[in-house]
Amino acid sequence: MSGQTTIHGECDARFARLREVFQKSFDEDRETGASVAVVLDGRPVVDLWGGHADAARSRAWERDTIVNLYSTTKGMTALCAHLLADRGLLDLDAPVARCWPEFAQAGKHEIPVRQLLCHQAGLPGLRRKVEVEDLYAWERMTGWLAAEEPWWKPGSLHGYHALTFGWLAGEVVRRIAGTSLGTFFRDAIARPLGLDLHIGLGAEHDARVAELIRIPLAAQRASPLFASLASQDSLAAKVFSNPTIHPKQTRTRAWRAAEIPAANGHGNARSIARLYGALARGGELDGVRVIREAALAEAAREHAAGPDAVLAFPMHWGGGFIVNGARVIYGPNARSFGHSGYGGSFGFADPDARLGMGYAMNRMGNAVAGDLRTLDLIRAVYASL
Numbered sequence: 001m002s003g004q005t006t007i008h009g010e011c012d013a014r015f016a017r018l019r020e021v022f023q024k025s026f027d028e029d030r031e032t033g034a035s036v037a038v039v040l041d042g043r044p045v046v047d048l049w050g051g052h053a054d055a056a057r058s059r060a061w062e063r064d065t066i067v068n069l070y071s072t073t074k075g076m077t078a079l080c081a082h083l084l085a086d087r088g089l090l091d092l093d094a095p096v097a098r099c100w101p102e103f104a105q106a107g108k109h110e111i112p113v114r115q116l117l118c119h120q121a122g123l124p125g126l127r128r129k130v131e132v133e134d135l136y137a138w139e140r141m142t143g144w145l146a147a148e149e150p151w152w153k154p155g156s157l158h159g160y161h162a163l164t165f166g167w168l169a170g171e172v173v174r175r176i177a178g179t180s181l182g183t184f185f186r187d188a189i190a191r192p193l194g195l196d197l198h199i200g201l202g203a204e205h206d207a208r209v210a211e212l213i214r215i216p217l218a219a220q221r222a223s224p225l226f227a228s229l230a231s232q233d234s235l236a237a238k239v240f241s242n243p244t245i246h247p248k249q250t251r252t253r254a255w256r257a258a259e260i261p262a263a264n265g266h267g268n269a270r271s272i273a274r275l276y277g278a279l280a281r282g283g284e285l286d287g288v289r290v291i292r293e294a295a296l297a298e299a300a301r302e303h304a305a306g307p308d309a310v311l312a313f314p315m316h317w318g319g320g321f322i323v324n325g326a327r328v329i330y331g332p333n334a335r336s337f338g339h340s341g342y343g344g345s346f347g348f349a350d351p352d353a354r355l356g357m358g359y360a361m362n363r364m365g366n367a368v369a370g371d372l373r374t375l376d377l378i379r380a381v382y383a384s385l
Contacts, residue, residue: 008063009048018380022048025373033061033210034361035269036377039277041354042285047270053210053362066196066266067210067360068250070341073199073265077166078117078299078320079291080173080185086295089176099175106149116168117320118303119158122150123168124310125239132243136258142171152309158317159309162239166262169320182259192288195275197267200259209256209266212247215343215364235310247364272347272358276338280349280356300337331382344371353385
């Protein structure tokens, strides 16, 4: 890498340390293109971006560049379900089959919606062979999940529903709202807050999508998941290898156009931080009430904790969000919650600091719930408070 990458955007002087850390990641060639943003008590205090949107470094990362966020999408999806609960349209403790009758197949008639959201439903994958193209067919995926027998007794443990989370929660939203998850998110959350976040991306946005760059093999080997994935009989292998997702698939129009609410949200740090900035203030920002505070507290409280049957390390799950616990991820405060995406992207809200933060990048790192870049950025933010 020749020369120093120019960092663009605005940064309150108080957060100069964050800018330095962001710059250093580029200078040490840990980034290709990225954006980072912070909203503090409703006010944007950091909005930075830099680098390139492609591996060839032929296209600059611009202010409006967006990128596939992988599982950072799950926070957006979970919020949709909790918004319906806040409106009195969804009972989180009622059986899923009440709004989705087909789901009662294979002994699943008593599984409550809450277990879908906190990864306890026993449906982290499908026993049948799944092709990447199947992921683009909503009714096919939800039909298969409705017929699937749970992999464990629902509620007895938790295991990351890496892809299935999106269709499970999304179909509940669709049955109640009468519209797709992506459309509901756009109309009820993204547009009112002015967010450049999308679940199901129109072709008109393709020119500003950054190209994801595959995680290096050495970084993959450093992941705590690597050993589990090497065993064909492990839950991790069955979940993450059926099908195997490669970054090159995210560059296709089929991937972008589909609604895969666990993995194909597109956006940038500015919008992620604004979303979580609203949640850090009890669900309101700039006069827009996204969700009431009581419903948000229910979404953010810990529902399940301990060893995750799929990820092979401890997790703390809220109602679809990762919450801080013994594995402090999102700063030092216990009530922080959010979601991270494979490769490094993340967004979280800290109600105690009234802070929302977002990060989106195209060079993937060793991350299920954060890597060294993300940890350095979060530390820099809290050092500035």
